[in-house]
Amino acid sequence: MSVKGQSRRQGVIRLLLMGLPWSLRPAQAQRMNSGQLLSFEAMVQPLVKGAPLRAQDVRLHAPILAENGSLVPVQVQVNSPMTAQEHVTHVHLLSQRNPVTQMAVFELGPWNGRAEISTRVRLAGTQELVALARLSNGEFRYARMEIIVTESACVDAS
């Protein structure tokens, strides 16, 4: 989906990496949680690459508790004038535990008017989410939150 839509508050969705390639995992007793919990640095640095990074101007809304990880609503708002000179170029949604760390990238520009996105993500268990915004001056802003995914499953694995 690469529509340069001007519609409402939605950013342009360029990539939605939610078809998780779990096939790399060995067939074994399935756990609801999977993967290693990454450090914050390991989550963000592949994108930030040492550029200035601050925990401000980004608001991340999601439920603290999710019944299961299949559909978790997430909303991100970035405080930005969204002018040609000063705007948000990308919002990245990063997962601490999913097999694919970068769950989604939203490409934004001054045409959006507001830097707000909302979507639903799939989470492989309780973990931290990071909303990382890249600004037009090359700096980054972020917000992070923990989401608890309850495990309503009588699966064999512990």
Place this chain on the structure above:
Amino acid sequence: MNTPRTDAGRRHFLKVSSSATAGLSLGFFVPERASAADVPQLNVWVEIEPNDTIVIRYARAEMGQGSMTSAPMIIAEELDADWKKVRVEYATAHDNLRTKRAYGDMAAVGSRTIRNSQAYLRQAGATARHMLVAAAAQQWGVPASECNASLSKVTHTASKRSLSYGQLATAAAKLQAPKEVALKDPKDWTLIGKPIARVDIPDIVVGKTKYGIDTQLPGMLHAAVAACPVFNGKVKTMDASKVENRRGIVKVLNLGEFVAVVADNWWRAKEALREVAIDWDVGEHGTLSSATIMAHFKAGMEQTELAVARNDGNAPEALGKAAKVVEADYFTPYLAHATMEPMVCTAWLQGDKLEVWSSSQNPEATLAVGAATAGVPQPNVKVYPVQLGGGLGRKSPQDFTRQAVMIAKAMAGKPVKMLWTREEEIQHGLYRPASLMRFKAGLDASGKLDALHIRVSAPSILATLLKLPLPKGVDGQAVASFNDHPYDIPHTLVDYAQRNTNVPVGFWRSVGHSQNPYGRECFIDELAQAAGKDPLAFRLEMLPNTEKSKRDRSILEAVTKAAGWGSKLPAGVFRGVAETEGYGSWTACVCEVSVNAKNEVKIHRVVIGIDPGYAVNPDNIVAQFQGSVVHGLTAIFWGENTLKEGRVEQSNFHDYRMMRLNEMPKVEVVIAPTGGFWGGVGEPAQAPLAPALVNAISAALGKRIRSLPLKNHGLSLARVQGPTA
């Protein structure tokens, strides 16, 4: 007294201590007391009153599985508490949310309560004990190492001084909690491993227990609901004019997916619901039947693209070279849970505050679903613990909580208790999936099993209910006990055709282990017969005493020894055996049966055993196993949900029969813990029962029974006690 408290009366004001900021890890919380009179709390799990009463919190649901006793026992063990002075209280999901999950996972599912929480529960008990000892040592001015704790007392032997936990608690609560404390060596346990009476039973016996169905609130309304008889259908039109003006009827709601009648009492709501004219949009699934589902599964058997769950050696090639090939198809049906208490949830939405009393196996999921459905922030939701009248896996998904909150939202301001009828429960289950299993085995000239190919054609719970991506397309539950079979077979291929239908599937106590071991262990018996070997000897030959299979072997030996395998049986009596691993425990079963001319099966003996590593409360293990045999025999003899015109045909106990008291055989439980691990107990007993029983019946009949339930083979269960007809 060990009476559990179910009310949420006391309020604790907690603040996160600096040691508890480590995100997802379990923190311990230092109480910020509202008043000096408040009871000292050593951590979120342990609170000690001045009269030496120790309050231990229990964070999961209790539905008869007994963890409400076993989990606190683990804390009490490390705390060196006098169990007689322990009172168990529920922790709540809203406190867990507020304290950044101080109580951890709250779901009572997957036979997981003990095995997943023992580490932090032991640490909590040990930490509290350490603080009490330190407080005593400080008071006496002696080294803590000279003090001992036992039975809720700290003693300084040298000076013959002692103080009770109640006397020490206030001082102890002011101390910094140690980060980590050494845990006891299992040989020093005094409580774990002892048969302890369940704390919830006295209240159950005198009728004091509040189950979800017992919730009563001032001005409460009652709701009866009907969802489309064809799964996933919707309400097309609804005409409630016939009942709207009836006495007691408050409102008839068309909520799209279902219709609810809200009344001043439940019977009026339920009776009125029968007369609401509902035209359902059944969608495209109105023709689904058991026959079309079977055809769908059979087509799965011929599918060329299959998910491979296990592939050792080269089974197809080895089968081609085998001296003897044995093949068989096994089938297990859909099963509703039929919990004694049907789905029930009371919800009360006042402004943006929601309160919920739900018979839920996962109170945190109840909170999440409640908030999302009501459209209120999660911190505004309170979920009060209630005892469950059975759960069996049906009450972990929150479809019913969602319904109740939808109704409460429509009736905002008033508390509403939604209760399903038995018919609704049986016809709107999250069914144990039906499964078609194909076995093909190759034996060499000496009768040794060389190759095994198992193909499963069945729906996926994980893909459809939880919408989880499946690793390599395999649902681990659909192939459970096949993908991890312990037998030393050079060539094993397990493949899986995911065949979903419109019938919603879910977790039915022991899940894949409720059906796959039946196929596996019956087929192994067929192979033993083909090889001309004793079924036990045939298995033991394939279970070398290695790390991988030593526990399969030891539980099989323990149970067959207790059952006197190989000893002479009376004429007409036959034995069957089976062994399995599941939920972190190893189980085995031997049944002795005879079948009379009327095809009545008389069960002479059921010897069933478990190696759970550590047996925390042996009395509860016995109870779980006895209960599992009741539940299991019900399913084995009668349990089946069939489909016609998209609808489940069964509706109540007249056609979805439960076992009766006078049909229940004696159950001999063998507990053979080998130590070193913590296995589950609530579910595993289902696994070896069906194959052991059916192997015995097949031996008695001289023909194999390859599908369940047994009623479809003309078999019934003989009465074993009470009046004879």
